[in-house]
Amino acid sequence: MLFNSLHFLVFFPVVIGLYFALPGRWRAPLLLVSSYYFYLSWKPAYGLLLAATTLLDYFSGVRMSRLASPAQRRPWLYLSLASNLGTLFIFKYFNFFTHTAVELAAALHVPFAAPTLALALPVGVSFYTFQSVAYIVDVYQGKLAAEQHLGRFALFVAFWPQLVAGPIERGGQMLPQLQQPHGFDYGRVASGLRLMAWGMFKKVVIADRLALLANPAFDHPQGFEGPALLVAVAAFTGQIYADFSGYTDLARGAARVLGYNLVLNFRQPYLATSVGDFWRRWHMSLSSWFRDYVYIPLGGSRAGKVRTQLNVFIVFLLSGLWHGASWTFILWGALHGTYLIAESLTAPSRAALAQRLRLPARPGLQRLLSTGTTLALVAYAWIFFRANSLPDALYVAGHLFQGWGRLPTAQLTAALAGLGRHFGAELLVAAIAVALLALSDYRAERGSVARWLAGWPVAGRWAGYAGLLLAILYFGVFGSSQFIYFQF
Amino acid sequence: MLKLVLRLAGLLGVVGLVAGLGLAAGLRAGYVDAFYARFAAPPASSLVLGTSRAAQAIKPGVLAAQLGSRYQGPWLNYAFTLAESPYGPGYLSSIERKLAPGTQHGLFVLAVDPWSLSLPKNVQRDKSLQDYKSRVLNKLDGRIVFPEEKSMVSQLASVSQSPNLDYLAHYLHKPFYQLLLDTDSAHVIERLHPDGWLEIALPPPSTNPALLHRRMAEKLVTYRALAATNTLAVAREVSLQQTITFLQKHGRVVLVRVPTGPEMAALEQHYQPDFDKRLTALATQEKIPYLNYIDQAYPTNDGNHITRGAAEQFSQRLAADIARLAP
Numbered sequence: 040m041l042f043n044s045l046h047f048l049v050f051f052p053v054v055i056g057l058y059f060a061l062p063g064r065w066r067a068p069l070l071l072v073s074s075y076y077f078y079l080s081w082k083p084a085y086g087l088l089l090a091a092t093t094l095l096d097y098f099s100g101v102r103m104s105r106l107a108s109p110a111q112r113r114p115w116l117y118l119s120l121a122s123n124l125g126t127l128f129i130f131k132y133f134n135f136f137t138h139t140a141v142e143l144a145a146a147l148h149v150p151f152a153a154p155t156l157a158l159a160l161p162v163g164v165s166f167y168t169f170q171s172v173a174y175i176v177d178v179y180q181g182k183l184a185a186e187q188h189l190g191r192f193a194l195f196v197a198f199w200p201q202l203v204a205g206p207i208e209r210g211g212q213m214l215p216q217l218q219q220p221h222g223f224d225y226g227r228v229a230s231g232l233r234l235m236a237w238g239m240f241k242k243v244v245i246a247d248r249l250a251l252l253a254n255p256a257f258d259h260p261q262g263f264e265g266p267a268l269l270v271a272v273a274a275f276t277g278q279i280y281a282d283f284s285g286y287t288d289l290a291r292g293a294a295r296v297l298g299y300n301l302v303l304n305f306r307q308p309y310l311a312t313s314v315g316d317f318w319r320r321w322h323m324s325l326s327s328w329f330r331d332y333v334y335i336p337l338g339g340s341r342a343g344k345v346r347t348q349l350n351v352f353i354v355f356l357l358s359g360l361w362h363g364a365s366w367t368f369i370l371w372g373a374l375h376g377t378y379l380i381a382e383s384l385t386a387p388s389r390a391a392l393a394q395r396l397r398l399p400a401r402p403g404l405q406r407l408l409s410t411g412t413t414l415a416l417v418a419y420a421w422i423f424f425r426a427n428s429l430p431d432a433l434y435v436a437g438h439l440f441q442g443w444g445r446l447p448t449a450q451l452t453a454a455l456a457g458l459g460r461h462f463g464a465e466l467l468v469a470a471i472a473v474a475l476l477a478l479s480d481y482r483a484e485r486g487s488v489a490r491w492l493a494g495w496p497v498a499g500r501w502a503g504y505a506g507l508l509l510a511i512l513y514f515g516v517f518g519s520s521q522f523i524y525f526q527f
Numbered sequence: 528m529l530k531l532v533l534r535l536a537g538l539l540g541v542v543g544l545v546a547g548l549g550l551a552a553g554l555r556a557g558y559v560d561a562f563y564a565r566f567a568a569p570p571a572s573s574l575v576l577g578t579s580r581a582a583q584a585i586k587p588g589v590l591a592a593q594l595g596s597r598y599q600g601p602w603l604n605y606a607f608t609l610a611e612s613p614y615g616p617g618y619l620s621s622i623e624r625k626l627a628p629g630t631q632h633g634l635f636v637l638a639v640d641p642w643s644l645s646l647p648k649n650v651q652r653d654k655s656l657q658d659y660k661s662r663v664l665n666k667l668d669g670r671i672v673f674p675e676e677k678s679m680v681s682q683l684a685s686v687s688q689s690p691n692l693d694y695l696a697h698y699l700h701k702p703f704y705q706l707l708l709d710t711d712s713a714h715v716i717e718r719l720h721p722d723g724w725l726e727i728a729l730p731p732p733s734t735n736p737a738l739l740h741r742r743m744a745e746k747l748v749t750y751r752a753l754a755a756t757n758t759l760a761v762a763r764e765v766s767l768q769q770t771i772t773f774l775q776k777h778g779r780v781v782l783v784r785v786p787t788g789p790e791m792a793a794l795e796q797h798y799q800p801d802f803d804k805r806l807t808a809l810a811t812q813e814k815i816p817y818l819n820y821i822d823q824a825y826p827t828n829d830g831n832h833i834t835r836g837a838a839e840q841f842s843q844r845l846a847a848d849i850a851r852l853a854p
Contacts, residue, residue, distance in 0.1 A: 045696055045697070059528065223528045225528075225530060225531050228531060229531060232535075248702075459701065461705055461708055464704075464705070464708060465702075468702075468704075501534075501538060504538055505538055505541055505542050505545075508538070508539075508542045509542055509545055509546065512542070512546045512703055513546070513549065513702065513703045513704040514702050514703070514704055515702060515703070516702055517696075517699070517700075517702075
């Protein structure tokens with residue numbers, strides 16, 4: 040079930056209505072049942088997989104909680120990790136690795152054949168397996184008490200607002216909330232609904248409109264060069280942020296209505312002043328997961344400079360692979376890893392240059408330059424994330440700066456073709472919507488948007504809500520467009 | 528809680544009112560798309576069926592003017608596109624929903640061509656557990672999955688509602704505000720008339736032969752690819768037969784092969800040389816006429832669909848030919 044579907048438009052009020060109408064003790068069971076319904080609406084078989092891995096993780100956690108030494112707990116840790124990562128490997132990576140092995144063997148003229156699995160990728164598998172892995176590692180390390188209640192643990196894994204695309208929650212953050220009573224609170228529910236409306240606006244008005252600009256060039260890049268490719272890259276840069284942060288707002292808003300706080304996943308990432316800063320603001324629940332469960336176990340920054348850079352690079356390679364079983368994602372991760380290493384190695388010389396240019400005396404200009412450079416680097420890397428294949432990605436990356444010598448009328452016309460007959464109006468809508476998003480991020484950077492909104496007169500605030508809903512209805516691009524991160 | 532419910536009701540009421548007024552204005556003055564009017568029209572007793580070739584070539588208004596005294600109205604062109612309405616179970620269900628209840632003397636023009644009776648050579652088969660019993664009973668290698676099963680025509684339950692909110696909610700592929708911009712018919716190339724005829728308002732081919740040649744070339748490339756991957760399918764012929772059987776209970780059925788460009792006709796002849804023979808045999812078996820206009824020369828917009836001017840002439844000719852048929 041998609042958040043931007045009619046199905047959800049029925050599901051949500053029914054679940055919320057029942058949730059607050061039922062006595063407190065029935066609310067968690069209702070959430071569990073509705074979470075499985077939410078998940079099964081994609082493909083019932085996926086539910087079996089979710090239930091099986093949940094059971095195994097639950098029993099591994101319970102068993103570990105009864106064993107004193109790490110050595111005794113270790114088999115259960117390995118069993119759970121094998122189950123989660125094995126599931127992920129079989130469904131997501133098996134074909135990629137066998138295909139790569141076959142190609143490598145062919146290049147080396149070594150006879151080698153490997154089977155292909157005809158398995159569809161279960162929705163959200165990368166998210167809920169990572170959430171379970173974090174839980175089981177925390178229990179193994181003794182940082183978290185194992186959840187003894189099967190229903191509560193199953194709800195922790197399957198909680199519908201964040202089941203299919205995060206945020207990736209931690210047991211320590213989420214499990215205590217599942218034990219607390221959640222009554223109706225006007226302010227909290229209204230705030231959750233506001234966040235959901237804003238998330239929907241970002242998805243259907245901004246992301247899906249920018250997709251119309253990005254898709255033609257990314258789907259058939261060979262017909263485009265310079266200006267048109269730049270439009271597509273810029274559009275995708277906006278699209279992916281509006282799409283994923285829009286989904287996260289919907290997830291966090293829905294959870295807030297129910298009384299749960301999900302972790303912050305985005306903190307104005309395009310206002311970051313360095314690539315390192317970007318990763319502290321973008322998909323924060325995944326970044327912190329990789330920090331805690333890969334980077335630090337690898338030694339983090341404790342084992343010397345070279346090893347630290349290597350650890351960073353490994354983390355970003357794995358992050359790329361997590362996003363998709365394709366060389367384009369791996370290259371995207373590698374590019375970000377390279378950015379971060381370069382950023383770290385050039386820090387002293389960049390600081391010296393800034394001093395020579397007297398930039399610290401002009402902090403506004405310095406910030407603008409840092410933010411602009413970071414955004415350009417991040418946008419360039421998105422090429423590898425969005426391209427349908429490695430040759431396509433290399434074509435776009437290589438031709439981005441070609442074809443600027445002549446009037447780009449034909450190229451731009453082709454680039455705008457995706458917007459249809461009313462491309463002028465569509466561009467205007469896109470520009471206004473993106474400006475609103477930028478304004479909101481700018482406000483959030485200076486303080487809480489909710490507090491800023493609270494300062495408005497009541498009539499103005501409600502007129503704003505009505506305007507937001509009408510904008511969604513009038514300017515939304517509806518269809519069967521999925522959220523980009525559902526594929527991961 | 529009551530406070531929030533009341534405030535939300537007020538907010539949604541205002542939003543609903545403004546959206547409803549906008550929708551009403553947009554539907555009244557604007558243009559939705561190349562399909563909507565057919566689903567907003569009331570149930571019809573006489574139908575033109577087929578794909579885009581029939582949608583653009585046959586004007587129900589012309590048929591009604593000449594044949595209205597012999598056949599029951601309302602008349603509607605209920606032909607869509609090759610992707611949406613080839614003969615199959617989905618299209619038949621939609622036709623059943625669209626046909627006015629109590630129709631006894633309707634006229635049903637079924638446009639046929641090799642493409643609308645074809646399926647991909649590697650057609651998908653449903654081998655799911657749910658279908659296991661049917662497979663064993665019928666000794667089939669899985670149920671054929673018609674490519675259009677998930678299409679709008681197959682899926683849309685409400686086909687005669689105005690406004691058709693079901694359609695607008697699921698299949699309107701442009702932002703809502705554009706309904707209000709598409710009010711100037713003079714600047715719209717495609718216009719679906721209330722009787723279901725799809726008018727393509729391009730300049731006559733003679734004014735820009737180069738553009739016509741480009742469109743023809745593109746169309747031929749598409750159909751050559753189709754010819755390479757598709758084949759005439761028994762399952763489609765069975766569906767056509769079922770459609771005929773159903774409609775015969777409600778009036779007269781006429782099979783028509785709509786004219787097209789000479790290159791396209793040649794491609795079809797090469798693709799399925801026996802097509803006319805098979806259709807003639809089917810018509811004989813079902814005791815219905817088969818009117819074949821494939822060799823008739825009419826100007827086209829793209830080598831496939833005849834022009835709006837030619838549609839008027841062709842519809843006159845078709846009406847006259849149907850009028851001449853034995854009662």
